[in-house]
Each structure stands twice: as C-alpha cells, then as structure tokens.
Amino acid sequence: MTAALPVLILMTSLVPAIVTFFLPQESHLLRNALNLGSAVLKLALIVAMLVAVAGGAIYEAALPLAPGLVLLLRVDEIALLFVSLSATLWLLTTIYAIAYFGDKAELSRFFGFFSLCVAATTGLALSGSLISFFLFFEMLTLSTWPLVAHKQNRASLDAARSYLLFALPGSAALLWAIIWLESTTGPVLFTDPPDLGGIDPWSQRAIFALFIIGVGVKAALVPLHGWLPAAMAAPAPVSALLHAVAVVKAGAFGVIRVVYDVFGAGTVVDLGVGVPLAALASLTILWGSIRALQQDEIKKRLAFSTVSQVSYIVLGAALAGPYAMIGGLVHLVHQGLMKITLFFCAGIYDERAGIKRIDGLNGLGARMPWTSTCFSLGAMGMVGLPPLAGFVSKFYLGLGGIEAGAPWVLAVLAASTLLNAAYFLPLLYRLWFLPPAEDASGDERAPALVAPAVVTAAGSLGVGILAASAISPLGWANLIVLRGYAP
Amino acid sequence: MSLALDLALCALILGVALATVAGSGLFRAIVFFIVYGLLVAVGWVRLGAIDVALAEAAIGAGLTGVLLLAAHGRLRRLGTARDASHGAHLLSALAGAALAAALAWAWFVLPLPERPGPELAAAMPRAGVENPVTAVLLNFRAWDTLLESIVLLAALIGLWMLTRERDWSGRLGLPQHSRAGGVLASFGRVLPPVGLLIGVWLVWAGADRHGGAFQGGTVLAAVGLVAAMAGLVRPPRIGARLWHVALMIGPAVFVLAGLAGAILAGEFLTLPPPIAKPAILTIEIALTASIAATLAFLVLGPPEEGRAP
Amino acid sequence: MSALLTGSVWPFAVLVWPLLLGLAPVVPAWRVQAPWVLPLAPLPALVFALFGAPGATELPHLILGVELEAVPGGALLLGMTAAVWTAAGWHAARTLERSWRAGILVGFWCLTLAGNLGVFLAADVVTFYVAFAAVSLAAWFLVVHDRTESALAAGRVYITLAVAGETLLLAGLLIGAQAADSLQIAAVRESLGQAPLGGLAVALLVAGFGIKAGLVPLHVWLPLAHPVAPVPGSAVLSGAIVKAGLIGLLLFLPAGTDWGAVLMGLGLLGAFAAALWGLTQRNPKAVLAYSTVSQMGLMLLLVGAGVGAGQAAAFYALHHGMAKGALFLLVGVAVAASTPRERRATLVLAGAVALSVAGLPLTGGALVKAAAKDGLAPAATFAVTLSGATTTLILAWFLHRLAVERKPTPGQNWAALAAGAALLALAAMLAPWVLWSGATDLPAGYPLRASVMFDAAWPVLAGLALAALVIRRPAPELPPGDLLTVSRPRARLHAPRRPVVVLPTALGRKFVRLLIRARTPEMALRRWSAAGGLLVAGVLLLAILLVDF
Amino acid sequence: MNALVAVLALPLLGALAAVALPPRAGVRAALLATALTVAATIWLLLAVARRGVQGVILGGWEPPLGIGLAADGLGAAFIAMSAAVMGGVALAARQMMAPDVVGARAAFGFWPLMLLLWAALNAVFVSRDLFNLYVGLELLSLAAVALVAIGGKEAALAAAMRYMIFALAGSLLYLAGVVLAYAAHGTLDIGLLAARDAAPSDGLALALMTAGLLAKTAIFPFHVWLPPAHAGAPAPASALLSGLVPKASFLIILRLWFEAMPDRAGFAALMLLAGLGAGAVIWGSLQAMAQARLKMIVAYSTVAQLGYLLLVFPIAGGDGAAQPWAAGAWTGAMFQVLSHALAKAAMFLSAGLYLAAVGSDRLGDLRGLARTMPMTAFAFALAAVTLMGLPPSGGFTAKYLMMTAAFAAGQWYWALVMALGGLLAAAYLYRPMAVLFARESLIAPRPVTRAAQAVPLVLAGASILLGVFSAPPFEFMQIGRPDAAEEGL
C-alpha cells in the first residue's frame, strides 16, 4: 500500500486524461462523470494519505529508468501540502469548467489535457527526486500548451507560443542545472540533500542561478513573467488552473524544493544567493503590482497580480528562515485559494454578463451579489486584510524577513499591500458603490459556476480564521518546518 | 622486361583515364572509358587475377560501357547531351592529387600482413570447388555474393521505378527499329548459340578454373541483348511474371539453400562437403539465370514506349 | 488537541454576536428590516463592560491563536463604544432607508462594530490587528453609504489612508512580534523599547494609529468622511471608531519613548488648529468633525505625556466618545424635528452636551478634564485648560450652524430619535461621576474644588464670548479637508495603455531575415563540387589527426 | 536455426516473393514477410536478452576466411528499431502506397524495395565484416535512392540523383578504407582487426572510412542531399529513409571507432567529429526554421538530430571509453538513435496523412487540421516532444545521459549544444504545431481513416515509452558492449 498509494493518486488523473482523449465529443455525461469521479476519488485518497502522513507514515514508489534516472514518488509533508491544494482546486475547477463550457466544441481534448495537466502537477508534487521533478515539470509545460491555445484564435495561439517561448528555455536551464549538479553528486533525492563539496562555490552559484531561471519562468519571476499575462487569452478555467493550481505554483514549489531540498537553506545563505533571490522576488512583487495597476482588463490585472503574489512564495523560500518558510509555504495554498476565486469570478462576469473590462463592473454587486462577494473576499485577501488568507502569509513573511536580518522585506510587503489595494479596491468600489450602466445585464443563475467560487472564497476566509488550528494550511506548514525544514 | 611492360601498360592506362576524365566530348570520354576497361583487364592478367580480368572485361568495360553508350544515346535523343563545362578545376585537382598522394603514401607504409592463407588451404578441400576465387565467392563469403546478387536486383527495381507512369505497361527499353535482314539481324542470328555455349562453359569452368556465375551471366545477358537488338526476340514487359521469377530465382535458391544449410548443418549458408559441389552448381546455375536476366534488363533500361509530350 | 476555548466565553460572545447579526441581510426575507438588529448588536458588549469579570479568554485555533482580555483602560472604552453603537444603532434602525443598500450597511456596520469592540478586547497582536483592520476598512461602507459624489470622494480618501495605516501598522507589529518572539501585546510593547528596529516600529505604529486617531497631519480623512456619512455612521466614526487609534497607541507605545513628545506637540497643534479651522465650515457635521480632531488632539497629548496619563486619556475618551456620538445623533434629531418645540428641545440638549464637552464645571466633561490635568506638566495643563475656550468656541459655532441649517425631513419619529440621543448624552454627563473613583486616583471631591471649578469655567466663558464675535462675523467658508484641498493628489491610476509584448516582433523579424539569408550557404553547400571538395578535405583532416607520422 | 538468420532471410525472401508474385499477392507476401520478420525480431530480442550475444559463423567458415555475424545488444536494439518502424510503415503503406493512390509503378516497387532496405539494415546491424558492411551499405543506398526516385517528380529525381552522387562518393571512400585495412591486416573482421597490431596506414583507413560514412549519414556539412531527398520521397519511404537509413552508416562509424580501431581514436579527431555534430545540430535546426513545407522541416530536423550522435565521440570515445561516464554517454547516443527513428517515422507518416488529406504539405495549407485529424496532430506533437528532448521521452533519456556524461567528462560545451538543440527543435517544430492548431482551415480535407492515423500515434507513443521504461533497453544495450562499465553515472 505504501508504494501503491502515490501511484494510485497519480493514476487518478492520468487514466482519466487518457480515456478522455478517446471519448467522443458528444458523450458529455460520461466525460463529466469520469472527470468528477476521479477528482473526488483523488481527493479521498489524499485525505487518507494526509491522515497517515500526519502520523508519520512515508509513502514511496520508485520506477528506475536508465542509471541516474529514477522516477521516484515520495510523499512528504510538503508534497502533501501541494498535492492536496491541487486536488481540491482541481475538483472545483472541474465543476466550474463543466459549467463554463457547457456543450462547446473540443471538450474531450480540453478535459484530456486538463487532467493531464493535473496529473503532471500531482506527479511534480509527489516527486521525490530532482529528475522526477523535472520530468513532471516538463509534462506540465507540454500539457498546458493545448489548454492555453484552446480557443485556437490568434490571441490564444500567440499566447501559447509566448508560453513555450519562455517555458522551454526555462526547462533547458533547469535541465542544465540538474545535469551539472548531478554529474558531480549523482542523483539528487529530496530526502537526502546532496553533498556539494565537490563543486566550487562559483559553480554552485551558477547552478543555483540556472535552477532559479528554470523554475522562475513558471513562477513568473521578473523578467521571466511575460508569458503569464499573455496566457490570459485562455478560457477562464485554464486561467484558474494556471494561476492557482498548476503552473505558477509548480514554479514556486520548485523554488522551495531547490532552496530547501537541493541546496539546503544553510548553503543558500552561505553562498550568498538567498538575498539576491529575495531581492528578485521583491522586484517581482512590486513590478507585478505596478503593471497590474495599468491594466484595464480584469483578467490581465489578475494575471499581473499573480506575478506579484507568487513571488511571495519565492520570497519566503529565499529568506531561508523558518518563519519565512512558513509564510512561503502557506502562501502556496492561500494564494491558490484566493486567486482561483478571483478567476472563477472573472470568468462568471465574462460568461454571464459579458464583462471583461474593469469599467464594466460598475454596480454589478447588486445584480450578482454572490459572485461579487466572493470576488471581494478574494481581492481583500490578496491585499492582505486580516483575517483573510493573505494576511496570514504576509504576517509570517514579515516575521521571517526581520528574522533573516532583512527588514527591508517589510518595506516590500508594505509597498505591495498598498499597490494591491490600489489595483483591487477600485474594482470593489465599482462593484459595490458605483451605479450600474444603463444597458447592464447579466445574472448569476448558474449554480455550478458560482458554487466553486463560493467554496474557494469561503476557503480563503476559513484558512485565515482557522489558521492556528492544526489542520489548517498554516498548521501543516508549521509541521513541515518542524519536521526538518528549519535550517 | 616485365617491369617495363607493366610501366608501359600503366602509362597507357593513366593516359586513357586522363583522356576519359579531362578530354572534351562526352561520347569520346565513354569510348575512352571502354578502352580503359579493357586495358585494366589486361592489367589484371598481369597481376595474375584471371577471374577479375574476365569480370573487368565483361562487366567493367563491356556492360558498363554499353550502359554509358546507351545513356548517351538517350540523352542525345532528348537534346541534352551537350557536355557541361568543367567546374572548379584547380581545387578539384588538388583534392584528387591529395587523395592519390595519400594512397600512394599508404602503399609504402603498408605492412605485409598475416593472411588467411593457412585457413584457406585447410578449407579448400571442403569447399566443393577447385577455384579458390569461386570458393571464396560462393562458399566462404557466400553472404557477400548473395547480397551482391540482391544489389543487382535492387538496382533493377530502382531502375524500373524511373519509368514514366504511362510507360509502365510497355516493353523494356527503347522501341526497336531494327530492319529484318540487316547486318545486326544476321549477326544476331549467329551469335546467340555461340554465346550461350560460352556462357554456360564459363559457369561450369568457374568451379575449377576461371570464370563464374557473374562472368557467365554477363555473356548470356549480352547474347540476349544482341538477340533483342536484332529483333529476334522482343523485350518483355515489366509485368511479365515469368521473367520476374527468372530475376529472383537465383537469389531465392541461394537463400533457400542457405536456410537448408542452417537447418541441416547448423549454420546459415553452410554447404556440407559431400553435397557442396552439386549445391554450388545448382546455386550457380540459378544465379546465372537471374544475373543474365537482371543485367540484360539493366542495359535495356525502363520501358520508354510513349513519346515525350 | 487543546480545548477550543479557555476562560470566559463572554468576550468571545461579545465579538461574535454582532458578526452573527450582521449576517441577517443574507436572508432575503430579512434584508429590508435588517436595520432593526443594529441596536441589539452591541448589547452583549454593554453588558460585559458593565458587569463582566476580568480574566483572559483564549481560542488557540482561531486565526493565529486568539487571546482576549479587557485591559483597564480598554474596559472603559469598551463600555463607551458599546453605548455609542447602541444609541447610533437605534438611530440607524429608525432612520435608514429600507433598501438593499441598507442590507449592506447592516452587514458592515456589524463588522465594524465587532472590530471596534475587538480592539479593546484583544490581548494578542494578531487579534488586535484583525480587529483594527475590520473597524478601519468596514467603516468604509459607513462613509460611502449615501453613494453621493462627495461621499464617494471622501470614501476614496478614507480607504486610501486606512489601507496605508493598516500597512504601516502591520510592519510595526511585525517588528514588535519578531523582537518579542511572542504575539502577546504586553510582550510586544515591552520589546519595542529595546528591539534594534524598535524606534522604526514605534514610528510606524504612531503613524498607523495616528491616521485612525486623527493625529495632525494625518487627520485629513476625518473632516471629509464624517459629514458625508449617514448620521449614525458619523456618530460611531467620531465617537467610537477614532478611539481605536487611541487604544492602539495606549497599548503599544512603550514607556519612555521619544515619540511621546512628538505626540504631545502634534496633539496640541491639533487641539487648537482644528478647532479654529472648524470655524470655516458651514455643515454642522463638518464642524463637529473638526471638533473631534481637536478633542483627539487633546487625548493624544495625554497619551504622549506618558505615565499615568494613559488612563486619563481613556477616561477622557469615555466622555468624549459618548458626548460626540450624542452630538452627531442630535444633528439627525434636529433634522427630524418638525415643530419649533422639538427644534428648541434638540438645541437645548445639544447645547448641554456641548458645554459638557467644553468642560463646564460639574459636567462629565469637567470631570474628565480635571482628571486629565492631574500629573501633567504646567504648560500642558494650561494648554488643556485653554483648549476649553476653543472647544467652546467651535461647539458654539456648531450650535449656531445647527440652528441655522434647517432641512427638516418629516416622517421621522422625533421623540424616539431624541430619546436615544438623550440617553447617550446623559450617559456622557453621568458616567464620569460614576466611574470617577475607579478611573482616577484623585479624591472624590476633587471636581468640586473651587480652583478646579474656576479653571473649568473661565475658558468656557471666554469661548462663549469669542463665539458671539465669530457668529456675528463668520470666518470665510472653506471646503472640508484642509490639507487635502491645498494639495489634492492626482490619482492617475491608468498609465498610458501598452499591449503586453508577447514577442519582441522586430527582433523576431530580424531573426527570420537572418534565417532566410542562411539558406544561401546551404544552397552553395548543396553543389556537389563544394560538398565533395569538403568531403575530401574532411578525409585529409581526419587523416592528419589520426595518422601518427 | 537462429533468430539472427531469420531476421536476415525473411525480408529477403519477402522481397523476392513480392517481385515474383502478381501485384496483389505480392503485397500480401510482403505484409506476411513483415509480420514474420517482426516476430523473428522479437525472437532475436528474447534470445539476446536471455543468452547474450547471438553470433553466426556463416557457412561455418570462421573469420578471417569467412564472415561472422553477431547480434549484440546494440545490434539487436537497432534491429528492433527497424522492425518497429518497418512494421508501422508497412501498415501505413497499405493505404498510402496503394495502386489507386500512387499508381501501379510505385505500388509495385515500394514493397520489394522496403523489404530489401530492411534486409540491408539488418545485415549491416549485425555484420562483423568490413567488406560485407560495404555490400550491405550499397544495397541500402541503392534501395534508398530508388525509394526517393519513386516520387517521380523532377525535384524528387534531382534529389535522388544528388543522393546517388553523395552515396557513391561515400561508398568509394569507405571502400578505400576497407582496402587499406585488409591490405594492412589481412582480415576484415572487426574483432580480429582490433586484435592485430596497428599499422601506419590505419589512420588513413579510418579517416577514409569515417569520411565516407559521414557523407552517407548526412552529417553536416555533407547533409545537403538529405532534406530534398527525404522530402521528395513518398511519406512511408521518407519515414524509412529518415528514421533508419542514416543509422546504419552511423553504426558502422561507431563500430569502427569503438570496436575495430579504438586505439586510433585521438582526442583531436574525436573533437572534430563532435564539432561536426554540433554544427549539424545548429545548422540543421536553423535551416529547419527557414522551411515552409512540413516535410522539409522534418527532414532538416533529421540533419539536426543526427548531429547529437556525434557528440558521443569525445565523451565516450578514445581515452574516455574506460571512464565511468562512458556507458552513459554511449547508451545515451543509442537512445537518441532509437527514439529519433520512432519519432521521425511518426512525423513523416503524419506528414503523409496530411498530404493525403489536403494534397499539400505547405504550412499555410495545413491550418486547422488538428481539428479534423486530432490523432495525427497528437502523434506529431508526441514525436515533437521526443525530438525536443523533453521528458519522459526517449529523447530526453538520451539527452540526459549524454549531458550528464558531458559534464562528468568536463566537456560541458557539448551539453550546451544539446540544450541549445532542444530549444531550437522546439522553435522549428512549433510552427507546424501552431498551424495545425489554428482554428480556421482553408482546405476541406479528405477523410483519413482512424486506423491510418493510429500508426504514427503508436510509433510516437513508442518513442515516449522508450523514455518511460528506459531501464530495460539500457541494460539490453550493454550486452556485448566492449569496455562495458557496469554502472552508469
């Protein structure tokens, strides 16, 4: 069982992905049942595993490829954090996507790649070795491309191209780093930090930089973030997936793995690469926010917001201290919940009211109160208003910054908060305070669209309010740090 | 004396070769090439390699020459026979000279190696034939020879692939315009029986003295070609099944015999000494038939019945 | 797994109750009549403040571990806050237009209330911050409730400063929490004195709380927001919400900080300047708002004065909150007055409260001022005394404007509204008497001493004299918002739009041209004479490399 | 009877039968021979895996007199690769090369040529005799040229002619080297050659043979014949030509440098080879980017992909052969051979299906075809994944092994070339992908059956699975490897 469960969890996305490809377009019922069923099954398996891992169990499954290439699935606490996030949000996004697409064309392809994308994310989360991580990282890159290009119009294809244009060189850098490292140390397992003694410090720094470039593309670190806003051409469920569940998360998760499990926080500090990374993350946080301010389209604004928010996670990892680490880890979950809420809502506005631009939001709060409430909760969470999810992350990041001797982080957080407020509050202001346009229309009589948003919005409130309890993401992050992530 | 003869022969060979390469006029080059081939055959005799000399004369000079001449004829008919001017002479000459110099250098540093002489001597009694060259060809290195016969077949199929779609059902080669009763026709009536005899003898003799399936097959092919040119026989169509069987019978017998050897004697292409001689003969005969047909068809070329539009 | 809650459940109930009531509008059937919950929402807090037993409550699973405990100063303010919110809730329940917007207001009213109560009960940094954020940000909806142009504009200023304040606070609190390695407010306060970044943290906190408390020059939102909010909204804003900043400073300002002097200076400036600037206003609520800034200046002065003054500041705030709440409500009462008698009665009541605020002897205001002056430096004492004159002046001006401005809106039950305001006013007058012994070390008869009475009386008389002058020759009218009108920030959020550059297309085109050019050597290579020559060259090169000469 | 003999004899007999029998029966015979050879290949694989190297002493005559054949792990893996590609191509060709599609001529010629090509490939993969390799190569070249010429158009004929010239020149250079080798050592057997004392002329012999084989393998800058030839042939033929044919001559280079004359391999020469490989990777990719026709892109991609193979020489060749990283590098290159064969065959067959559907392979005419032929687009995409070297494909395993070894050997620059090559592959393969995925389609495509679409999908899938289950092939290819280091890095 200990070997089977991770594989089983992986299969709950992989098998439906493959089966879905071969389903005819018309068999909506079968496809939906398959996707929802497997999502529920996966969540159930993960919950079972959560309980066991909290009790100290370890799950491991290995498939040796060529020498040095071991496909290792190993479930540790940090893996579970990510995988439970992605599984939960996958279920919600699936419900949302089914409602969003209705009976549009090419659904088998869409859901096939959708599941594949989640399978990749799951594998990435459960990866126990660097090379497995890379494997699923690439699988993610590729399975995302058809999703971004799904609409197959000019903008989508351009966006998809831009995505690959960034992602593939990133992968090359990552592979380069992995191979450079492993050619000296042998295969790197996350449980067992490699001995870097055989590599001179400057090479270590170069490897670290390559790693960061590699995962940084997905994490949308400035200046590697260009693809993310462009990818907004994709349908809303894809945006939700990209921003909250899979892609950027994978990048951020990668940063955490690199800093803590490949190099080790101590080495990162000794090499003096933590501070530059933190500075880069800070730059990203600020730049993303500034760019977000300049956007008139809701989804574009949200996209730049993601650029900014995901770097919180990177910042947490880069500061290489326990508090910062908790902040980063917990933001992995929190950002996911909040951002997916926002994208769900943006999709609802688009789908039910035809609203894409910010100035269309005027007065929508009255007509679409549930959606708008969820949107507001998400937005306020992003700003970091207590007791919403974003606040908890920010709090720990701030503590971590001071602890790591980098009080300037506070300034970054403060500036980011102000900027977040500056680009989100006008939206709320329009939603709730301004009178609707004359010809306004739209409603929210689509429970399958609204319900996921409500759940995630409630989630982003709940994880904040119940942050101190052991079962919260924060509690889990604490556990991770306690169990050995503290440097 | 013999050195002087060799020197003179080689000088002649080189001179003719130079004329072939550098001389103006395509037709003249081809004629020089045929002469060159015959001279080289003489060279092979001087080197004591009668089998090679026969092969060179029949195949290297004869058939190749005919092929080239025929091609020249067709090109002229198409109006594209004009010889193109030469390209980058100096660099080409440098490249050629460098290669020649390298080989020449190699000659002088070549050690005299240990040869498979003893093994050969030990194996000859079990080879089934007296002529060591034939033994090597059809027994010791039968795999080479089998592949070689297949190469011929591949070339023929390749050549047929060059047929225009509308000519596919036509007869092989150019349409014939020979006049019955002409010189060629009467020559063609006399030659075949003689040629047939020579060819069969070459195959038969190949086992003990010089000759062999390829040389014999070439003669037989030549006979067929002359007969065709004389209008005695009409070239077959590509679709003629029987001829297809003729094309493949040699290699097929060869492969099947090899497989039989594998089953009977344990190794592919094994010819057990007691039946080696008849087996080799059977293979040779079948091979000769196929080679003759293949070579003849190669020279005839793909069907070209229709006129170019 | 530890218990969900340890200690008394009351403090928690005090906070949760309004939140639960605030959800009432979610039920569509209840939405329209939802304002009726407003006066009920603060009741547990009122009860708790009056009868509650001291003691800590812990909810370890909530947020980052919630700890609640009413500190002495906090208890006074908690009661005051509950009283003000009750009265304002009553007023709101009777006056709010019944619409879906009222539903929204009810929700956020309750949220604000919970936050406002929370800041007085919080014993840990995070809970405090959560409560503070709730009171600050939810109050936005109180400000903009009317959705008029000026309300929205004031709302913008309000939210901007509120968010900025939150940010500053978070940074300050983080430094403190990290230095203390604890979330306990007491521990954080302790450590702020010694932490390497303590000075910065205190500065951040002063600025953050100062915004809320109307510290000059961070007060600019206040005179903008109060006039535009609905009357009960203004009442709680001015009476209770600004006190959240005060309690913040009381809780976190470490002993012996240099910032005390700064606070005193700025407080003093605010106390006088705001009162005088208020004379340029015509809207009675704007005048009252400036009065609040002025009064808060006094309280900040007390906070800045340090030891012992903290309790005095809370005591002062107790009176001021209820009195100012009552005054704002009376503005609404005045509007509801339909007969001259009602109008006169309203004005009399307002006058009484105003005199109390000004510190007329024997009023509640006189008591708290007397208590405040105790222990202050002589200069400061004089300043406080003198401020009575300016307070009298501005409140007299307020009464004048209230009497002059008549926009009666019939249909309101004047008596019911007036009763609410009157009760609050009464509480403001009497509470200092009742609480005197608990809130100050001074003897019970101290307020009745002649010197004290004199000190309280003369500024009021002087102020009245000045008021007579001012009413005859009013100051020029200026828009509210003083500093902001001088330099209104041009908030251009939309920079020129640029498309997201997917691919540097110019570069791409250049690359394509290069590619096409690369086909030329490829075509040259395709010539056999070139490729064959290269092949021979390759043979020779390899041979040179491979042959041992 | 030996599995090795079966994989050699069956395609030969099939080809002969296809020549002799009437058209319909001929095709059936060819398909039967294909099936039987595939079965024999599996038999051979099992035999090699169970019992190690499978050898045949032809006619019972030991070298140096006779010819020895041996299927080591490498040879058997290559034979398996041929079987996979041939099997797929045969299935695809049933429709693509039907008489009513390509005419009676091509329909007749394709099958025997395909089987002859197969026989030649298998013969080269197992031969241990330099001259026999020459004959095998000639058979291969002639069959390949004929397959190009099957196209029949002027461009195809010119391409075939060009191919012929390069092939002939290459053969002659190789033959010159063989002549020198025999003249100096009196044997042609690879194993015996390695055992004999070095002769001064060996360097020249190796240079001649290598240069000739490089021309046949289409290594930059001798690659110019390949793209027009592979693009001009009918799609099933292109699949064979691009996927398999260059691998044969490459294998001989490998056998020469690693087995026959390992002591000759000086570092400078090894670096020169790798330099050519690097040039091929970059130049081929750049050219692929500049093409407007799908088949030309795919063909230039072959040029680039073949370049990777040469990078193995300085890493695992010469003195590197004894190093711990050699096995990884060497096997990595072999993985590249295998996965490229599968992927490239899939790509050409996909291109063929598109060509059949819309009658053109210009990129502009392929717009929107992913909608009507999703399986084919998916196959193309999977194959692209392999060519880009993305995990978990066989191409990735190849690159990973080679890059790791390059680093270990201190030759990080070759790793850089590989990484760059992957990106360039993405760049040139992106255009067709994007076009296929476009929404609008200009030309209404003719229907293509699902069965036909399944073939490239299976091949492309196999190229991915090669990476997913790379451990068994890795182990397998170590069978009989000289200097086999037990553990890779």
Next chain:
Amino acid sequence: MTGLTVFALTGAALVGLGFYGLLAARHLLRRVVAFNLIGSGLFLFFGAAGARGVGPDPVPQALIITGIVVALSATALAVGLVVVHARAAGHAVLPEEPEEPEEPKDEGAT
C-alpha cells in the same frame, strides 16, 4: 620498384584522377564515368596489395569481383537516373549547378 608498386601507384593515381573528375565535372554522366574510374583504381590498388607475398591471395580477387558487380549495379541505377532526370529537367546537370550562374532554385523556402 616492382611491378606491384607500379600497379598500386597507378591505382592511386586513378583514384585521384577519378576524384578530380567527380568533383570537376558537372555533367552527370561524366560523374558516373569518374565514379567507375575511382572504383577500378581502388581495385587495382587492392589487387596489387593482395598480390604481395607468396602467391596471390584469392580473397581480394573475390572481393574485387563483388565490387565490380556492385559498381555496375550502382552505375546502372545512376545512369538511369541521369537519363530520367535529364528528361524531366531538360539538362543533365543538377539544379544547383547551372552552367550559367543564376539564383539557386529551392523547393523549401517561402
């Protein structure tokens, strides 16, 4: 200098001549002729090498005969190609090697 050396050097020279012809000639038939020259030159060299030592070695002879047949096969196909290509193109040179310099014709580019 022995007779064998004469033949070997002649063979080497023929290879050189042949390569010169192969490179310099544009006419495809000439290239085919040059190819045959190289082949027979190589065989001559091989024959001379095989004739060294005691008695002629039959192995090279057999190999040479095989080589001659293989060369003939290649020649036949090449000649056929020259003819059909010339028929299709109107000239017996490859498109990238025109007699008059002109823009290279390519089948791939846009």
